[in-house]
Amino acid sequence: MYPVDEPNCKTCPNEECGQARYCNEAEIQAAIKDVDRDNDMPLPELIPTRQMAYSSLDSALTEIYVDEDCSEILIEGPSLTEVQKRVVSHYRDVFSGSVYKQLLVSGKIKAKTICVIVFVDGYRLKNMQKAHQVMINCLILNVHPEHRTKEENMIQIGVVLGKPYDLNSYLGPLIEEVNDMYSRGIVIQKDDLEKYRGNVAIVGITGDIPGISKLMVFGGHTSTFGCSVCLAEDYSPVPVSSHGKYFPDLDPIRRAESLINGDPNYSMHGLPDDYANLPTFTGSFFFFGDELHMLGHGIGHLIYKLIHPSTFDFYRALNSSSYTFDFIDGFSRK
Template sequence: MMLIYDIDPILRHRQQCTLAIAILPFSTNGKRSRQQLQILLGPIIEDLEQLERGFRVQTLSSDFYFKAHCLTATGDTLAVADLLDHLGHLSLYPCRICVIPASRPGNASYLPPSPHPHHVRSVEEIALGFNDGLGSPSIFSKLQSFHSVYFFGLDEMHLLGQNIGRLVIKLFCQEPLGSLQTFDNPLTLPDEIWSDMKATSNSRSLV
């Protein structure tokens, strides 16, 4: 599905303002799904490359010249891994953004803290592929608008399910440790709903 960012933010997510371009009939996060996705997205990427170069629209009165660019590609955690052609969060390099090898004591896998900044995947590394947790080159790297690994984002709906509920709630508060129940706050909720939200968010630890 495509969103057109020239449309008002209030309207752009409505069904009549979106473009449904494909329904992919397979599961995600596997070598086969990544290969199938690259093949199925091929014609779409070719069209996007043409739109980046520009095109002319002729009318009875005049000609118009247009360009269009793909600004971002999003999805849930597994879908974004496929778009990047990342081997996934269970691979030796589980982070799709940074090159961080996982430590695996026994059957566990985790990323140890480090005082040093981690290397962020570059455009060149993504375009080459086959390194540090990446499969084949991401098909999106062909686009002029492909600027960094942050081209791939996680959509808001799935971020709310990534165990960050309490952090999201704090973003809406008018004070660092405040409450949504503040004067003139358009996000004010009935007390019973607010209590349920706090109980739910307190049931899991912060990431």
């Protein structure tokens, strides 16, 4: 994303990219070298090779907190006293977890702090690698659980077109903005009436398993030490099966220092400074798997193959009575 001299733009982190800074760079250079050009005529406007829309979390939070229809669904987290007295028999919400309690007890957040979880979700629109996109969303935990994941209450930060060379570079502006709201705080007013006064903190980052591995700069679930949370070593079920790796044991939890500084012997290569320097970074549990990503894995890709004529020979539907939805029987030819 260019130009480099603008504060809201970031340069491409791939030094071997090879793309020109601007898609009309040749035109600009030709105009500069044109000896007959009128010096009073401005140069053509520079057009970045690639750019994307990037929403402000600050602005999005303001819209939610000044919306009267949202006032009834906004909540605060439990106080320090409530957390210390509570005996959690089962996990009800993110506020029931050890990460929130750890941050609250340490004084890094307060009950009224706006807690944010960043979602990074890669997907493909078509049956081809070039159609890859990555969606960056924010989930506001101070919205009641019954309304938290509704589309109108989630904040879409941006959509990265194509498979990014460095996914972490796209989260940099968001982390910088949240760090500013954490340290300086925010005040939201409507018609001179104060709606909120406090700060904002990222308490976790999640997504699908490969995406989380990239964010953590981790060897991934196929490596010998493939658990991002603990130091469990893989087990191969030979001779029962030659496929897959299993982690039947719970080993010691990875230390925050090993995540930050890296531990190549255990598939960890060191966190980017953006995460390591977050005041709310808590260690392995800061990056967690979203269980919804584990359901129907790859189902969209299979459905595409099922209905696309070029793959009918390999993927075909049974008769329509075998499914809970309707389609024309002629669809399942062969």
